[in-house]
Amino acid sequence: MDRSLIKRFGHFLAVVEEGHFGRAAARLGMSQPPLTAQIQLLERALGVKLLERTRQGARPTWEGELLLPAVRRLEESALAVEALAREVRLGKRELVTIGCITSAMFATLPPVMREFRRRRPETVIAVRELDTSDTLEALRRGEIDLAFARVERDVFPIRKQALAPDRLIAALPEGDPLAALPEIDLVMFANRPLVMLPRAISPAYFDGVVTACHDSGFAPVPAREVNSGMAQLALVASGLGVALVSSGMAAFSPPGVAFRPLTAPVEAVGVAVAWNQERESALTRELIEIAQDIAVRPGPQSEIS
Amino acid sequence: MDRSLIKRFGHFLAVVEEGHFGRAAARLGMSQPPLTAQIQLLERALGVKLLERTRQGARPTWEGELLLPAVRRLEESALAVEALAREVRLGKRELVTIGCITSAMFATLPPVMREFRRRRPETVIAVRELDTSDTLEALRRGEIDLAFARVERDVFPIRKQALAPDRLIAALPEGDPLAALPEIDLVMFANRPLVMLPRAISPAYFDGVVTACHDSGFAPVPAREVNSGMAQLALVASGLGVALVSSGMAAFSPPGVAFRPLTAPVEAVGVAVAWNQERESALTRELIEIAQDIAVRPGPQSEIS
DNA sequence: CCATGGTGATATGGAAATCGTATCGCCACG
DNA sequence: CGTGGCGATACGATTTCCATATCACCATGG
Known part of the structure; x- marks a missing residue:
């Protein structure tokens, strides 16, 4: 306009x-x-x-x-x-604020928090649930000091360090005929309404979904857009469509939703640790180091079983 | 300007x-x-x-x-x-936007959505995950037409209709010695750091927790504040404290968190359907009616089992 | 140390946008 | 049927915004 x-x-x-x-x-x-x-x-x-x-x-x-x-x-x-x-x-205490996307809330974050607390029990950590684009914004503004989000690349002044690869899985309403299958061939979603997050919230997710669908020979049929992963799964549970979500979302086991792996695995941009290099501090460097260490040798908590 | x-x-x-x-x-x-x-x-x-x-x-x-x-x-x-x-x-399209708190996302919302879709398949429904205070703001601004949230009372122009009572349950890190118990006496939380949502996000929740602790003879020991129920559970999973959460949160079964009922049940303000009486429409009236019908005779989906 | 190139800033004249004023067209009302 | 009040049109004046030319500054590389 x-x-x-x-x-x-x-x-x-x-x-x-x-x-x-x-x-x-x-x-x-x-x-x-x-x-x-x-x-x-x-x-x-x-x-x-x-x-x-x-x-x-x-x-x-x-x-x-x-x-x-x-x-x-x-x-x-x-x-x-x-x-x-x-x-x-017409105008900060030793506090570290971490922004975290929903799907990383129970896989990536807890082990990092535990280790950091072991090392620095006196430091207060605040956690904010944010989507990927909000984490970038919050990092730029200095509202958070560190983020766990699907950041695809460095965008000055934001730096990121990939932690682990990820993949997309299928989310269907329980009772859906396809849910009887042990795995889903993505082409089965060709004519199904697909509940997606808007691109503005997570460009990496959005582009990954569109690409995966095109690679399977169809254009996604967009259903409603939602503002969060939870709302996305709620619409699936409500029977309004199917979805492709990152594997971390299965950790929530929401009622009414069945998760199935895809026959041909689709890689997704994994969770990365991101920070603002212009606002780097000893605390954030330490958290980054902890996150990297844990990514290299994951414990049982960080795996989906 | x-x-x-x-x-x-x-x-x-x-x-x-x-x-x-x-x-x-x-x-x-x-x-x-x-x-x-x-x-x-x-x-x-x-x-x-x-x-x-x-x-x-x-x-x-x-x-x-x-x-x-x-x-x-x-x-x-x-x-x-x-x-x-x-x-x-290009021609009118009917759209209804519903705001929903996280804990109601899989209990209250799906049956309402299914019934509404059955009655009016041509109407588009958008869902937004919001906290209670955000839903009130969004209703006032007309960004959403209806909300499922812990609204305690009418605040002109917002009206609400309670749907069902709720109760608080205990959330502890898995492996915590108290998690071995089948139920928790709240006084056991007297010296434990308590992860809470800020009062601004849900005054009803906050006041309910403080009251319950006082009734058990102690003041809560506040741990970190978080901005969402998911972040709250993530901190519990991280071993940074225990929490009192609404029973709806147990639906998520997040890894690393054990839920236990309280020995003496603590009532919480339940989820209500809320709307802006100055922006009422036939669609919102119908949704309110559906929500009330479902609350009076709940189906299997809306119960925690 | 100095020339160079790339950044945003200043200066200027012209085109476009927006304004106030004068006046018009229309028609409900008495 | 005359009148007054509504929004619309016409026109010239003023303001705003633009492109172009050029400048000031300084990091960089030779």
Whole structure:
């Protein structure tokens, strides 16, 4: 979208709230004719008639009503940015914060935490469950010091160290005929709705799934998008589709979901330890070392059985 | 805020993502000098320096980093409006968005989803995993239409209908001596570090835990705080403490965690269905009715066995 | 030490966008 | 039927934003 339009959504909101072009114009500190013109430009750009002009003033059309909540959220987002900028304009304890994706929560994280606590019992560790893209963002901002996530490559200033390879497995609703099989040929998913995480959350996961499907000769049929691995499995449990998930998710054994290996194993980007090289500290270096040591010689806890 | 600024946030994002004014300008279809000028105007308007210019390019300042999440949300809001306008232009599609806390993801949600899908197969349902406080916020903002969360009471405009009572159970690291017991007397937790969710995330949970401990004659010894139920269990699995969790969390069977009932049952605020009465629709009313019907006569899926 | 190249910044003129003002078209209402 | 109030059109003025030319600075390599 041409971002110039965003300004005009403010105009649209003003007219809706006032129910009158003249009063809305006054509120916006402009005269009525250019306001009319701006609204007309907006309607042309969107290809949607937003306002019904009547002798008694203006009110939103049905289409305008549908857009209103989203336009209000846009307005609220703008106000939130403004408020935050004001706060920023107008200010850390020996604490390490680790961000961790859900699928690594019980395989990668616990052994690292135990070893670190053994070495430095006095250091406080906070854990935040985040998705991969959120971990990158949080690392950049310094909200977390370290992350266990599916980071594919270094992106300055974020560095990563791969810990172990991973693979995708199939998740189906219990009772699904395919669940009777010991393993799944991916081509069986060709006509099934596939519940996926958006690419923005984990590009490595998303691209891996799309590639695997294409390699099996079909394009994935996207079902609903969700915002977390748990929501993804919940939709599978609800019978709304099947999914490809990283093997770590099987650790949760959620009710209503059956996991099956794929006949032709599909590699996935494994969990890596990631950190911000511009915010490196002795603590983070030590945690990285521990994570690497544990990856080299895994204990029983880090294996799926 | 002058809404003209919003356009410039897009410029800011482009520079952050490219790390280079020239490449960002190319991406935005403009030349580099006016982009520099626009960013400068934005910085002056906000009174905040957003970018650090170096010989290697540009990267966000600390203040810029702090604003980034809000700016990204603004961008997402703009994209959402655009996408919705496109959908509206092409013909209406019915969509319902449900927010759900993790512990209700596999007990409360799936039967409701199945029944709703049976009745209205053409309606699209989106699911978002959120914590209780986030669901209230999302309901107010209209980002979700309905929520399954531990909402204790109505807070205008949010209404809630309790679905079923719940209780707290003990979560201990496997191998912990107490895990050998069939049930736990809560007083045994008196000197153990207790991993808890912050009160902001779920006041009902937090107050329930504190009350239960006091009723057993001790004050809880707080261990680390976490941002999600999964992170909470991960810390338990890591041996960093014990926890009291809602019975729904046992559904996950995470490795390294043993669940035990409490000798004296402790009631917890149960999952409720919540909605925004100012945004009620036929679809949300139907979902509420389904949830209530299922709560009155639960099927096998909604019980912990 | 110095020349060079690449970064963002400044200067300038022109095009495009947006505005205010004047006025129009339409029609519900008295 | 006249009138007044609504939004729309027309037009010139002003502001905004752009491309281009060039500059200032400095890390880098010879």
